[in-house]
Amino acid sequence: VAYLVIFHILFVLFVWTYWKSVFTLPVQPDKKFHMSYADQERYESEERPEVQRQILAEIARKLPVYTRTGTGGIRFCDRCQLIKPDRCHHCSVCAMCVLKMDHHCPW
Numbered sequence: 001v002a003y004l005v006i007f008h009i010l011f012v013l014f015v016w017t018y019w020k021s022v023f024t025l026p027v028q029p030d031k032k033f034h035m036s037y038a039d040q041e042r043y044e045s046e047e048r049p050e051v052q053r054q055i056l057a058e059i060a061r062k063l064p065v066y067t068r069t070g071t072g073g074i075r076f077c078d079r080c081q082l083i084k085p086d087r088c089h090h091c092s093v094c095a096m097c098v099l100k101m102d103h104h105c106p107w
Contacts, residue, residue, distance in 0.1 A: 026098040
């Protein structure tokens with residue numbers, strides 16, 4: 001009887017956490033992380049990577065971004081055209097950048 005009670009308690013907790021992770025909508029970054037059209041044009045028209053990194057650093061100076069790439073540059077999503085805040089990743093299933101990706105898209 002004790003094993004059945006423990007099993008069912010753990011099973012209900014498992015089902016509840018799985019339900020929450022599957023059906024909770026993903027959180028997207030704020031609009032302040034999206035580049036303006038002028039900044040986007042300036043970034044895309046530049047061909048040199050070091051100048052592109054400088055443009056991103058200039059734009060991200062006023063944003064709360066602490067996580068950097070391996071080379072020290074600002075993280076940027078080419079598909080969503082936004083500066084990635086901390087713990088933000090592009091989800092290939094949802095086709096958008098998602099905050100706190102660690103509990104997103106369990107399948």
